[in-house]
Amino acid sequence: MKALYSLFLVFALAALALVGAGALGMEKAFGLYIPFLAVAVFVVGFCMRVVDWGKSAVPFCIPTTCGQQESLPWIKQSTIENPSTTGGVVMRMLLEVLLFRSLFRNTKVDLHEGTRVTYSSSKWLWLGALAFHYSFLTIVLRHMRFFTEPVPGIIAGIEAMDSMLQIGAPTLYLTDVVFVAAVTYLFVRRVVVPQIRYISLVQDYFPLFLILGIAFSGIFMRYFAKVDIISVKQLAMGLVTFSWVVPEGIGVMFYIHMFLVSVLLAYFPLSKLMHMGGVFLSPTRNMNCASRKFRHINPWKFENVHYHTYEEYEDEFREKMVDKDLPVDKPLAEGAE
Amino acid sequence: MSDLPRPEALFANIDYTPPKADWMDVPVEIKPGRYCYAANPDSVNYVGLPHARKWNPLDDDWKLPENWQEIIFNGLRERLQKYRSFKIFMDICVRCGACADKCHFFIGSGDPKNMPVLRAELLRSVYRGEFTTFGKILGRFAGGRKLTPEVLKEWWYYFFQCSECRRCSVFCPYGIDTAEVTIIGRELLNLLGLNIDWIATPVANCYRTGNHLGIQPHAFFDMIDFFCDDIEDITGIRPEPSFNKKGADILFITPSGDVFADPGTYTCMGYLMLFEYLKREYGLDVTWSTYASEGGNFGFFTSHETMKRLNSKMYMEADRLGVKWILGGECGHMWRVIHQYMDTLNGPEFQHSRMEVPSNPITGTVFKNAASTKMVHIAEFTADLIKHGKLNLNKKRNANIHLTWHDSCNPARGMGLLDEPRFVAKSVVEKFTEMPEGTIREQTFCCGGGAGLNAGENDELRMMGGLPRANAVKYVHDKYGVNMLGCVCAIDRAVLPNSMQYWVPEVDVCGLHELVANALVFPGEKERETDLRGEDLPGMEDE
Numbered sequence: 001m002k003a004l005y006s007l008f009l010v011f012a013l014a015a016l017a018l019v020g021a022g023a024l025g026m027e028k029a030f031g032l033y034i035p036f037l038a039v040a041v042f043v044v045g046f047c048m049r050v051v052d053w054g055k056s057a058v059p060f061c062i063p064t065t066c067g068q069q070e071s072l073p074w075i076k077q078s079t080i081e082n083p084s085t086t087g088g089v090v091m092r093m094l095l096e097v098l099l100f101r102s103l104f105r106n107t108k109v110d111l112h113e114g115t116r117v118t119y120s121s122s123k124w125l126w127l128g129a130l131a132f133h134y135s136f137l138t139i140v141l142r143h144m145r146f147f148t149e150p151v152p153g154i155i156a157g158i159e160a161m162d163s164m165l166q167i168g169a170p171t172l173y174l175t176d177v178v179f180v181a182a183v184t185y186l187f188v189r190r191v192v193v194p195q196i197r198y199i200s201l202v203q204d205y206f207p208l209f210l211i212l213g214i215a216f217s218g219i220f221m222r223y224f225a226k227v228d229i230i231s232v233k234q235l236a237m238g239l240v241t242f243s244w245v246v247p248e249g250i251g252v253m254f255y256i257h258m259f260l261v262s263v264l265l266a267y268f269p270l271s272k273l274m275h276m277g278g279v280f281l282s283p284t285r286n287m288n289c290a291s292r293k294f295r296h297i298n299p300w301k302f303e304n305v306h307y308h309t310y311e312e313y314e315d316e317f318r319e320k321m322v323d324k325d326l327p328v329d330k331p332l333a334e335g336a337e
Numbered sequence: 338m339s340d341l342p343r344p345e346a347l348f349a350n351i352d353y354t355p356p357k358a359d360w361m362d363v364p365v366e367i368k369p370g371r372y373c374y375a376a377n378p379d380s381v382n383y384v385g386l387p388h389a390r391k392w393n394p395l396d397d398d399w400k401l402p403e404n405w406q407e408i409i410f411n412g413l414r415e416r417l418q419k420y421r422s423f424k425i426f427m428d429i430c431v432r433c434g435a436c437a438d439k440c441h442f443f444i445g446s447g448d449p450k451n452m453p454v455l456r457a458e459l460l461r462s463v464y465r466g467e468f469t470t471f472g473k474i475l476g477r478f479a480g481g482r483k484l485t486p487e488v489l490k491e492w493w494y495y496f497f498q499c500s501e502c503r504r505c506s507v508f509c510p511y512g513i514d515t516a517e518v519t520i521i522g523r524e525l526l527n528l529l530g531l532n533i534d535w536i537a538t539p540v541a542n543c544y545r546t547g548n549h550l551g552i553q554p555h556a557f558f559d560m561i562d563f564f565c566d567d568i569e570d571i572t573g574i575r576p577e578p579s580f581n582k583k584g585a586d587i588l589f590i591t592p593s594g595d596v597f598a599d600p601g602t603y604t605c606m607g608y609l610m611l612f613e614y615l616k617r618e619y620g621l622d623v624t625w626s627t628y629a630s631e632g633g634n635f636g637f638f639t640s641h642e643t644m645k646r647l648n649s650k651m652y653m654e655a656d657r658l659g660v661k662w663i664l665g666g667e668c669g670h671m672w673r674v675i676h677q678y679m680d681t682l683n684g685p686e687f688q689h690s691r692m693e694v695p696s697n698p699i700t701g702t703v704f705k706n707a708a709s710t711k712m713v714h715i716a717e718f719t720a721d722l723i724k725h726g727k728l729n730l731n732k733k734r735n736a737n738i739h740l741t742w743h744d745s746c747n748p749a750r751g752m753g754l755l756d757e758p759r760f761v762a763k764s765v766v767e768k769f770t771e772m773p774e775g776t777i778r779e780q781t782f783c784c785g786g787g788a789g790l791n792a793g794e795n796d797e798l799r800m801m802g803g804l805p806r807a808n809a810v811k812y813v814h815d816k817y818g819v820n821m822l823g824c825v826c827a828i829d830r831a832v833l834p835n836s837m838q839y840w841v842p843e844v845d846v847c848g849l850h851e852l853v854a855n856a857l858v859f860p861g862e863k864e865r866e867t868d869l870r871g872e873d874l875p876g877m878e879d880e
Contacts, residue, residue, distance in 0.1 A: 005478075053428070056421040059641075062677050062751075064506040064514060066779040069753030070706045072721055075760070081779070082753040084706070096510070102435075103510045107775055109438040115348040115840065117444060117808045119775040125435060129510070196434040198355035199454050201480035204432050270471050275511055278429035283422045284512035289753065292710040295680045300419060302642055306385065307649050308544050310657055313628050316545075320555040326627060327581050329657075 003191060006205035010213045013263055014256050021255030027246045030255040031235055038262035045269025050277045061296035063287040070290060084290035093286055097279060100126055100133075128189070132182035135175040136211075138162060142173070146236035168223070176219055183212050203271055210264050217257035227251040340370065341796055344840055348804070353438075355449040361462070361482055365491035367394050370797030371446075372494060376537035381530060383541040384643060388530030394493070399486070405529050406484055410467065412525045417468075423521050426513045427464045430454060436505035436515070441783050442498055445801030450495050453505035453515040459491055460522050493531050496522040498798060501638070501670075502746035502783035524640040532639065535792040539635040543647050547630040548593035554580075554627035560596050561625065564606045571871075573863030576613035578625055581658065585624035586698065588655050591666025591715075592633040594827030595848070601830040603869040604667060604848030611719065611850060614728070614857055619699045623664065629654035632671035633827060637678075645682040648674055651712075652687035662695035662711040664718055667848050669826035672714060672754070673747035680710045700725040714748070716757040716825055716849060723764045729858040732767050734868065736875040738852070739768040741810060741819045743833070744781035745826030755779075758825050758849050765856040770817045776809035784824075786832030796835075803836030811841040822846050 021030035067078025079088045080095065095101040108122035142159050145151045163171035187208045190200045221227045231247035232254060238245040268274070280286065288294065314321065314328055322332050341347070356363050372394055381389035392400050402408065417424045436453040438444060443451040450456060458480075465472035466481025475481070482488065501516035526532070539549035546553055552560065561578060569575040579585060591608060595601035615621040629650040636643030655663050665675060680688075692711045695704040702721045704713045722728050740762055748754035755778050763769050776782055785802030792799075813819040822833060822844055833846040855868045866877045 049428075053421060053425055056418055056424045058421045059419060060678050060681055062422060062514070062517070064503055064512055064750055064779075065753035066507055066750070067753060068755045071717055071754075071757055072702065072724070074724060075720075075756050078753070096512075100510055102508055102512065103433075105508055105780075106435050107439075107508075107780075109444055111348075111351060111353075115344055115804075115808065115811075117805060119773075125433060129433070193434070194354050195437045195449065195452060196432075198360060198449055199432045199434060199437070199452065199458065201432065202478055203480055272429060272431045275429040275431050278425050279511045281421065281425055282429075282512040283425070284506055284514045284517075290706065291677050291680065292675070292707045292712065293705065295684050295709045298681050302645055305642060305646055307646055307653070310628050310653060313547065317554045317627075320553055321627070324555045324558045326554055326558060327583070 002200060002202045003187075003205045003209075005202055006209045009206060010209040010260070013210075013260060014213060014217070017256040017259035018252060021259070022252040027250075027255065030259055031246050031250070032239065032244045034262045035239065035258055038265040042265040042268050045266075046274070046277060049269050049274050050281070053278065053281050057299045058283050058287075059298040059300065061287050061291040062283055063289050063291075064284045065289050070293070082289045084288060084293065086288065089286060089288055093280070096285055100130055103129060124185075125189070128182050128185045131178050132186060135179040135182060138175045139173075139179060142175070146233050147240050149233075149237060170222055172223075176215070180212070180215050180219070183208055183215065187212070207264070207267070207271065207273060210260060210267070214257060214260045214264065217253060217260060221251070221253045221257055225251055225253045227254045341800060341839070344800075347797075347800060351445065351447045351801075353447050360449065360455060360458075361477065364487060365450075365494055367490065367494050368797075369395075369794075371498065371795055372798075373497060373533035373535050373792045373795050376530075376532035376534045378530075380534070380537040380541035381532060384537075384544050384646070386527055386530065386532070386537075386639075386643075388528075390530055392530075394490075399490070399531070401486070401489075401529055405489075408528050409484060409489075409525055412528045413464065413468070416521050416524065417464075420517070420521065422514065422517045425511075426457065426518055427461050429511055430457065430461065430513055432458075433510065435508045435510065436513070439505045439508050440499075440515075441502070441504070441785060441805045442500070442798070442802045445785070445804035446798070450491070451498060453499075453513075456495050456499060457513070457515050457518040459488070459495060460518060463488060489526075489529075489531075492522055493526055496526065497533050500746075500783045500786065500802065503750045504746065504780070504783065507750065507779050520637075520641070523638065527640055533792075536635055536638045540639055540643055540647065543631045543635055547626070547628045547650060548596070549631055549633060549635055550593055550597055552593065552596065552630065557596065557627045557630055561605075561609070564602065564609055567869075568606055568610060571867055571869065572610070572859060572865060574610075574613065574859045574861070576609045577616075578609055578612065579622070580625050580627055582622070582624035583658050584622075585658060585660050586622045587624070588629070588651075588658055588660040588663045589623050589625055589666065590629055590632045590651055590663060592668040592671055592827035593631045594633065594668075594831055595666060596630075598831055600834065600845070600847050600851065600870075601827050603851040603854075604830065606869050607848065607850030607852075607854035608666060608715070610854040610857055610859075611728075614859060615699065615722075617859070619727070621699060624658065624660070626654045626658070632666055632668040634671055634674045637670050637674050641678075644674060644678060648679055649683045649687055651675075651679070652683050652689065655692060655711075656687060656689040659689070659691060661691075661693045662707075662713065665712050665714055667715060667825040667827065667850065669745040669747040669828055671747075671827075673751035675710060675712050676748075676752040679712070684709065697721050699727050714752075714754060714757070714825075716754060716761055719850070719853060720757040720760045723761060728853075729860075730765055730853075730856040731858050732765055732856055733876075734855045734865065734874055735766040735852055736768075738766050738821045738847075739770065739817065739819045740766045740821045740823050740852070741770050741772050741813050742777070743772075743784070743806065743810075743822050743824040743829060744778055745824050745829050746781060746783050748825055749781050750779055753779075754825070758823070761849055762823055762852060765852045770813050770819050772809040772813050776805065782806040782809065784826070784829045784832040785836055786828045799832060800836060800839050803832065804840065806833070807836050807840035810837065810844055814841050814844050820844055823849055823852065825849055 067081030070084040103126040378389035472481030506514035542551035
């Protein structure tokens with residue numbers, strides 16, 4: 001049901017662009033104003049979220065340690081999974097952000113006859129997530145050719161690599177295939193695995209459909225509708241150089257694509273997609289694990305904390321302590337009053 | 338454990354298929370055997386926590402204060418500012434489900450609200466619905482919901498089912514730690530006086546007497562003295578421990594669970610023997626404190642503030658006695674608190690200026706990793722002694738033991754204490770077998786206790802939560818003949834014996850220093866015929 005809502009929502013968005021940029025001829029709105037606004041919302045919103053997180057304190061050093069601590073000199077420390085230096089923390093974060101280290105550990109539980117439970121390695125989610133994120137990144141980088149003149153060598157290089165197999169004309173991008181497959185996997189997994197379906201919300205399905213919509217509209221535009229690339233570039237260059245122009249006859253598919261991208265950008269800071277920024281700020285991963293060696297300072301103070309002092313303790317139990325020859329600070333007579 | 342179904346029946350009931358209805362439409366059902374009794378108002382009052390009253394989780398009316406929602410919202414708002422961890426964890430979960438089948442309570446119960454993601458979502462949905470613009474406008478469509486008494490009950494039921502073991506955090510791509518969420522969740526519940534008695538009463542006891550059982554100083558002395566009698570019977574050597582001794586080298590603090598309940602008591606005898614050995618051989622002066630007689634910090638299960646108040650005794654006592662540094666016994670959450678909170682909480686406020694960076698006067702080893710807290714784990718300390726050949730050990734005395742090692746959650750995932758206890762264990766037993774990968778080291782499973790510690794009333798839950806650990810033990814028992822499960826946590830020693838008896842009755846539970854003491858050879862001791870448990874040593878059986 002939630003998946004259907006989301007699917008419907010994405011169709012509605014596409015229809016909006018179709019009608020708006022097509023029938024109503026609002027090319028300027030869909031080609032310039034909305035994308036510009038969306039980028040602004042994305043940048044400002046993203047920064048605001050990160051600043052908002054940053055304003056919250058990190059009172060304690062609470063990293064999850066996933067390996068041997070720094071200990072005696074002859075015990076081998078796991079310097080990346082349980083780092084005690086900044087270098088180690090950086091390595092840990094790099095592995096996490098670039099290779100999804102924690103997801104790589106994923107296991108699956110199974111119940112068997114009698115009372116037996118087993119755990120087996122399960123790397124599909126890791127693979128799917130990695131494929132999704134890296135092909136997305138490549139696609140975004142590839143698109144930079146629309147926004148740069150001359151196109152930097154690195155971006156041309158990525159494009160050449162991506163169309164290495166030279167299938168069809170225009171040549172098929174490998175990332176397009178991987179991307180659609182990965183997003184589809186992430187969606188199917190949400191629907192098919194009962195537990196994942198149970199925890200999924202509308203906002204888990206919506207971005208998947210939205211991204212899929214963007215991918216399909218992009219692919220359709222490139223391979224089937226064949227929009228005028230020169231005009232698209234003209235529009236894109238205009239956007240980034242603030243000399244806004246809307247060339248004639250780009251084709252409505254482009255506006256649908258552009259609109260869905262705009263929605264994604266604007267939706268980003270409001271949603272779970274912010275994990276992109278949040279992962280860097282997660283105290284369980286980005287902190288040094290040597291919290292007995294170096295003191296971590298809490299920026300705020302506990303108020304009105306009462307302690308039970310030794311004096312109070314001895315006052316209550318002095319007699320019993322003296323009885324057992326346990327040392328006391330004040331002799332019995334003095335304390336008894 | 339009479340009400341419990343047989344293990345096979347309990348196991349057969351585990352079903353990982355969630356209900357058809359949306360989880361927000363499945364009302365909470367508080368099941369006997371899976372929750373702990375409400376806190377005794379006297380205990381709540383003693384530590385000055387608000388809204389102490391008699392209430393019963395099974396009643397409809399929880400006697401909430403009138404403005405309870407406002408209290409929660411204010412508390413939530415405050416904590417979102419105070420804890421970046423909490424705020425980030427509220428915002429960035431993508432519900433990928435990697436944590437779903439990692440929680441021992443989910444594995445053993447199949448209750449979908451025990452999936453860490455959903456347990457956190459119970460709170461997250463309210464945060465979304467009441468605190469975010471999106472959620473306020475779109476409500477349920479944005480995954481938000483209102484805070485109702487039903488939701489509050491659900492929080493209470495499930496947050497106290499989490500043992501804050503952090504296993505889910507290991508697998509989360511963003512390191513989302515459900516322990517952080519449930520700690521805050523419990524803090525919020527505490528603002529309304531909704532604690533459980535197995536936490537609140539130990540907290541009050543720790544506050545008053547120094548330990549969770551409320552053992553007063555004279556009784557504490559008697560209990561240790563009683564162990565000394567036993568040790569004298571077994572070894573012919575009588576330890577002469579000192580208490581509250583000013584000017585001692587080292588203050589020793591261990592969980593009080595070790596002082597009163599088997600098999601922790603054997604571990605406690607182990608400490609006593611080790612210290613006596615070190616005193617006789619090397620003149621090391623270790624003292625115990627009756628005031629700071631609890632390592633385990635039950636405040637950790639209540640609120641950050643309570644944790645601070647209980648923890649302060651360690652440094653206050655070290656300061657008063659003028660010791661050089663503190664040695665800590667085998668305990669789980671005690672070490673999470675020491676490693677990750679203590680120095681921040683109470684360091685400069687209470688730490689003695691004369692305290693030194695811990696060094697082992699016998700071996701000369703400087704514990705640089707504890708330079709700031711000045712607290713060393715006894716597994717680190719003993720490993721150092723053994724490595725330098727300072728202990729005379731006879732492994733053969735433990736020849737009847739085939740050991741496997743349970744990494745206690747908090748030292749494993751909040752500290753990284755993995756190889757030190759293994760080194761010590763392998764130095765004192767002949768047969769050692771690891772449990773399968775995926776169930777040990779940072780992926781270790783909780784004993785199933787945690788929140789409810791040794792409570793009898795939530796036995797069913799504890800057996801469910803104990804299944805993954807017990808199951809891995811069963812594997813090495815069946816395959817290799819393992820008959821002993823070692824650990825460095827007093828809650829483990831309280832919970833695992835029941836869980837083993839239920840799932841793998843042939844396996845016993847012990848602490849690390851029980852094994853050390855069994856193997857430790859004193860000069861001039863009599864020939865030992867039994868181990869610390871009074872069981873015949875191999876080769877010394879009565880004919």
